Amino acid sequence: MTLAVGSPLDQAAPVPSGRAAAPRPAGDGDAVLRRQRSRESSARTYARSFPIVPVRAHGMTVEGADGxxxxxxxxxxxxLALGHNHPVVLEALRRTLDSGAPLHILDLATAEKDDFTNALFDTLPTGFADRARIHFCGPAGTDAVEAALKLMQTATGRRGVLAFTGAYHGMTAGALAATGNVAVKEPLPTAGEVTRLPYPYPYRCPFGVGGERGAELSAVYTERLLDDPSGGVVAPAAMIVEAVQGEGGAVPAPDGWLREMRRITAERSIPLIVDEVQTGVGRTGAMWAVQHSGIVPDAMVLSKAIGGSLPLxxxxxxxxxxxxxxxxxxGTFRGNTLAMAAGAATLRFVAAEGLAERAAAVGARITSRLTALRTELPVIGDVRGRGLMIGVELVDPAGEPDACGALPPAPELAVRVRAGCLERGxxxxxxxxxxxxxxxxPPLTISDEQADAVLDRLTDAIAAAASTPAGTASGTAATAGQGRA
Structure with missing residues (x-):
């Protein structure tokens, strides 16, 4: 049975004694949304999908201005590896603020930076940390991608980059060039020569064969292309790859395929960069996604959860x-002291509490239950992911399957499902x-009860959207379904 919005499961934590509740926005939530629409750029995205005004958050729960x-x-x-406002993160922030530590100090050495670096290096893959250097970048993952590409171009004297279909690495010039999504690349020219390689995607295999064979062909294609003197690929400065594609649809790379990419690049002296911006800090069921395959990359790009919810x-x-x-x-904002303190606390808490292992177990249970729903709900074409990085691909069950049996995508249905989920909390x-x-x-701290509630609400939303004729929407669905800018 689906839990109603506002049930005890959804209650935000009480405000600690002696601390004031978060202030409510002036005016009602609708007024705040109207001002946002009139003042912010048309490039805003999540605000289009979720027309709510969050005022409080704790753990996995977000409370809107409307209650x-x-x-x-x-x-x-x-x-948010630990969810919103986790006590460990808040304590680290308060301790740092109360200490009088400088909050902005460029790239000078501080006790907080040293502690963060120690915490991070303690978690890095075996064989990597003992020979590692760290560079603090601007506060977004895209800047770290730029830094990694520039680093390898400097080291090798080469310019080109090997990247993959379905990739997402950021929105600045070099990172955008390596990104696969055509829609975000079309308006502007991008820098650098990028050779696009096929990423294994069993459900919509680029070779039309699917399964392990698709991954094998991807590796063979990559190796032969690089060795072909007429293949058109100048010796590249680096290969950049995600161990699990996030924006690309929660598509995990097979471990054997990643090992092949490591072999192919090592044999040709091509540095291998692994983008762990979204997969890191326990998300995939290991502290770092590369640990599933056992490879040791030449560089890892890290952001998102490493700052404990703050930019780093x-x-x-x-x-x-x-x-x-x-x-x-x-970059001016390389020395985010609060993020370093929160990040160190998060890294240690994830390791001490076994949250990566917890993510693996809960993620497997969620994935198993969603996979079992495919018979009952044929609009679910594929369920995949790793740990708590899960994707449910929605399809048109009345469409014509391709050579691998994959059904046509159903973007209108997906928009209705997203809106239906929001209506259900x-x-x-x-x-x-x-x-x-x-x-x-979800956060790595998700409880079993919360996982069940997610499954119930998502199932209800998919079932309701599947039974709704295409092109119809009402209430929240009409507002939430404006798409991503």
Whole structure:
């Protein structure tokens, strides 16, 4: 049975004694939304999908200005490993504020930075941390991607990059060039020569074969293309890859395929960069997604959860690539002291409490239950993911299947499902090809009861949307279904 919005499961935590409740916005929530629409740029995205005004949040619960409560399965696009306002994070922030530590100090050494670096290096894959260097970047993951690409271009003297279909690495020039989504690339030219390689995607296999064979063909294609003197690929500065594609639709790379990418790049002296911006800090059931395959990359790009909910981004890399001159990649906001304190606390809590293992167990249970629903709800074409990084691809069951048996995508249905989830007190976002994948990114602290509630609400929303004729929507669904700008 679906839990009603406002049930005890959804209650925000009480405000600690002696601390004032979060202030309500001036005027009602509708007025705040109207002002946002009139003042903010048309590039806003999540605000279009979720026409709510959050005023309080705790754990997995977000409370809107209208008093409604929602289970947050977006978690700041994976940033909130411990959910909203976790006590461990709040204590780290209060301790740092009370200490009088400088909140902005550029890239000077501080006790907080040293502590964060220690906490991070303690978690890095075996064989990587002992030869690693760290560079603190601007506060967004895209800047860390830029830094990693620039680092390898400097080290190798080359310019080109190997990237993959379905990839997402950010919105600045170099990161955008490596991104696969055509829609976000069309308006502007992008820098750098990027060779696009096929990423294994069993449900919509680029080779039309699916399964393990698709991954094998991807590896063979990559190796032969790089070795072909007429293949058109100049020796690249790096390969950049996600161990699980996030925006690409929660598509995990097979472990054997990742090991092949590591072999192929190592044999050709091509640095391998793994983008762990969304997969890191326990999200996939291991502290870092590369640990599933056992590979040791040349660089890892880290952001989102490493800041404990605050902006922080770094690139960690093998010391023999450290050929930069001072100031080669800089930025004003590299020294976010509060984020370092919150990040160190988060990293240690995830490790001490076994939250990566917890993510693996809960994620497997959620994925299993959703997979079992495919017979009952044929609009569910595929369920996949790793740990608590899960995707449910929605399809048109009346359509013509392709060579792999995949049915046509159903973007209108996906919009109705997202809106239906919001009506039921569940925040989920869409991703993947054609924005038809419902993505689940709950905090690693999700309880069994909350996981059941997510499944109930999502199931109800899918069933209701599947029974609604295409092109119809009402209430919240009409507002929430404006799509991502």
């Amino acid at each position: 409604r409560r929602y289970l947050d399965c977006l978690s700041g696009a994976g940033t 981004a770094v690139v960690v890399y093998r010391d023999d690539y450290d050929g930069w001159l001072p100031g080669a990649h800089t 569940l925040i989920v976002e869409l991703g993947g090809r054609h924005d038809t994948v419902v993505r689940l990114l």
